[in-house]
Amino acid sequence: MLQVTDISVFFQKNTSNIPDDHFETPKKITVIESWTAIRKGKSAVIKGRLLGHPDYPDGVKMMTSTVHRYLAGDGHVYIKTQNSLYELGQPLKTTDFQKLERMTQ
Incomplete structure (x- = not known):
């Protein structure tokens, strides 16, 4: 079973300077x-x-289904759920607790 910290640690180890304006993958x-x-x-x-x-406008809040695995390539990190593959962009800044509170409600 994947742990939450596993994903965050994997992301930190496998990303390479993803720019803030990273909106599209090849x-x-x-x-x-x-x-x-x-x-x-x-x-x-x-x-x-x-x-x-x-199917959704940019910026819409969402929650994935269970993360089954994660992988990295060319400085990018991807997660695989049951039916989807996503790229992880910039994580939420841990100092932004107000934003986190709104997202978890």
């Missing part, structure tokens, strides 16, 4: 920005804002 994979990994029951999920999703 393969048009949906990006989750301002994300945080949280525990939901015994599983890890990601909460954040979508960018580049074909």
Whole structure:
């Protein structure tokens, strides 16, 4: 079972200077920005804002289903859920507790 801290540590070890204006990947994979990994029951999920999703407007808040695995390539980190593949953009700044509070309600 994946742990929340596993995802965050993996992200830190496998990203390379992703710019703040990173909105699109070469393969048009949906990006989750301002994300945080949280525990939901015994599983890890990601909460954040979508960018580049074909069915939702940019910036919409979302929560993934259970993260089954994560992988890295070319300085980018990806998560795989049951039906989707996402790229992780910039994580939520841990000092921004007000924003985190709003996202978890």
